[in-house]
Amino acid sequence: MSLVTLPADADFAEIREVIDRDGGIIISNFASEELMDQMNDAIDPYFDAVVASGVMDEYVRDGVNFFPKNNVHVYGTFGKAPEVASKLLETPVHKQIMDHYLNDEYKFVVGEDIHSHNSGWGLLLTNAMRVSPGSIPQQLHRDQVVHCVPQTPFSGYATQMGCLIAGSDSTEANGATRVVPGSHKWEWDRRPKPEESVPAAMKKGSALFWLGQTVHGSGQNHMEPGSPNSVRKLYGMFGVRDYLRQEENLFLASPWETVKDCSTYALTKLGYVKTASGVGMVDLGHPLRWFKPLAHYRQQAGYDDSDIPENVVNK
Known part of the structure; x- marks a missing residue:
């Protein structure tokens, strides 16, 4: 099985059907190559600064050293490239997907009256990833564990939605993110097997979306250093339900x-x-x-x- 790719102007009902079934989707033509070049130019200097700082030498999350060697992450990318990041954030299909999957209608009683409101969503994080030759596979995982919400077979609720936009072509050879289709419907204790995952191969300017319950992880970069397209770059625009934070700012x-x-x-x-x-x-x-x-x-x-x-x- 492979992940389905649909164009950014596809009917949203079709996009939603794929995500509901598989837990993720690739959207082609999400952003222009020119816009991604601007993002690359803005963020590239930060990758080397992160490597020099050593902050990623060992990042332990949930008892696991979470990022393999040669897989470098830069955080706070919205603030580092606000003009480009704003354009990516305001892409119509990004808004459609986040609005649908991170929106609750909630009914409640005040006095004798029944009221309702709808939640919205906000940015969970903005980051950049550079996966270079020699990077080994990241352990398969679910992003939603950061909210400590018990994993149950997907029934329409996710605390967050992942989005990675390709700043370069992502291929199986250069470590394309691996996704386990259908894993959003699993029980919490089912262990994923590497052979159940498929590479999210996509062209520069495409975007990968996946539910917070969907199992995934960065792939292994098998390419020779210096060879064409040997370094993979991705930019995250992750969304989260807007009430999953402190009530008071x-x-x-x-x-x-x-x-x-x-x-x-x-x-x-x-x-x-x-x-x-x-x-x-x-x-x-x-x-x-x-x-x-x-x-x-x-x-x-x-x-x-x-x-x-x-x-x-x-x-």
């Missing part, structure tokens, strides 16, 4: 400048924390790592100044 209501002298306990409860599942990270690290002065809080959080590379600290 505490980062504006209680900004760092006003709360920095509070205890580490209080700061983590305000949201300056990376949870065990990885939610809340900044460049893969704990948020308290990225502020100065930090001596007191960093010691309480288990860090010392020597473990922060100067070139990646947010001043």
Whole structure:
């Protein structure tokens, strides 16, 4: 079985049918090659900075060293290339898919009246991936585990929707993301086998969408260094249901400048924390790592100044 590819202007009912059945889809002609070249030009310098910083040498999530060697991730790409990222975000088919799969109608009682409202969605994260020759397969996984929601056979609800836009051609040889079609309908404890996965091969400017319950992982890059198309680049525009966050925007209501002298306990409860599942990270690290002065809080959080590379600290 392979993933279905449909054009960006396909009837949305057809797109929805494929996602419901397979758990994911490839959308061709999602963005122009020129737009992806602009994104590549904006983000390329950050890849080398991340490698030099060492922040990806070991990123443990859910007890697993999550990113293979030569698979480099840059986070916060929206802020690094806002004009291009805005154009990608506003692509009509991206909006259609996110609006449909990350939208709840909720009915509730206030006094004697029944009310209803619909949720929306927001960006879960924006990132970039560079997979170079020598990268081994990433362990197959579900993204939705970061929300600690029990995996059940898909019935229409997902906490999040993945979206990766190709900044270069993705092929099986250069490590195209592998997806297990139909795995969104599995029970939580079914172990995926590598042979059940298929490569999400797609052209530059295409996009891969998948449900939060769908099993997937980066593939192995078998190509020779320096050979044509040996490096694979992808850009993430992941969506999440908009209520899966704190009710009050505490980062504006209680900004760092006003709360920095509070205890580490209080700061983590305000949201300056990376949870065990990885939610809340900044460049893969704990948020308290990225502020100065930090001596007191960093010691309480288990860090010392020597473990922060100067070139990646947010001043």
